[in-house]
Amino acid sequence: MILVSACLLGHRTRYDGGSNDIALLMEQANHTQFITFCPEIMGGLPTPRPAAEITSGSGDDVLIGQSTVLDKNGKDVTSFFICGAEKSAQLTEKYNITAAILKQRSPSCGSLKIYDGTFSHRTKPGMGVTAAMLHKLGIPLYSEEDITPEQLQKLLK
Numbered sequence: 141m142i143l144v145s146a147c148l149l150g151h152r153t154r155y156d157g158g159s160n161d162i163a164l165l166m167e168q169a170n171h172t173q174f175i176t177f178c179p180e181i182m183g184g185l186p187t188p189r190p191a192a193e194i195t196s197g198s199g200d201d202v203l204i205g206q207s208t209v210l211d212k213n214g215k216d217v218t219s220f221f222i223c224g225a226e227k228s229a230q231l232t233e234k235y236n237i238t239a240a241i242l243k244q245r246s247p248s249c250g251s252l253k254i255y256d257g258t259f260s261h262r263t264k265p266g267m268g269v270t271a272a273m274l275h276k277l278g279i280p281l282y283s284e285e286d287i288t289p290e291q292l293q294k295l296l297k
């Protein structure tokens with residue numbers, strides 16, 4: 141089974157109440173191999189919600205207590221992000237997850253780059269909190285920016 145960021149499949153789970161529809165993935169939206177998830181919602185945050193970014197380092201640093209996640213109003217939302225990552229980890233066991241397709245740049249789902257903590261749309265290399273958790277568990281990570289139709293077909297076999 142494959143975990144997929146809900147916003148990539150048309151679910152309006154983004155902080156601003158929108159989605160990030162990706163045609164390649166939406167064509168397979170009802171595939172029985174897909175498990176749709178949104179770590180920020182699972183962690184207890186509402187939609188819409190203020191944008192949030194990892195303040196320094198990356199998701200790994202948040203998981204070991206060396207960094208925090210703040211929303212645009214300065215509220216510390218770290219515990220929600222960690223809770224979402226932990227619940228995502230539980231899903232991997234429950235559904236025998238073998239890969240995850242995650243929204244790039246998100247402070248939860250980014251797998252190669254994340255926003256840099258300044259709320260200025262600049263990114264830096266690093267993983268979001270949930271991506272870091274899944275990576276630690278050995279789950280191969282893909283994003284909507286790099287997955288090819290061939291890779292997707294292979295994952296869905």
Ligand code: SF4
Nearest residue numbers: 145147178243246249
């Ligand atoms: S936490 Fe992940 S799935 Fe949820 S809206 Fe953000 S990028 Fe999408």
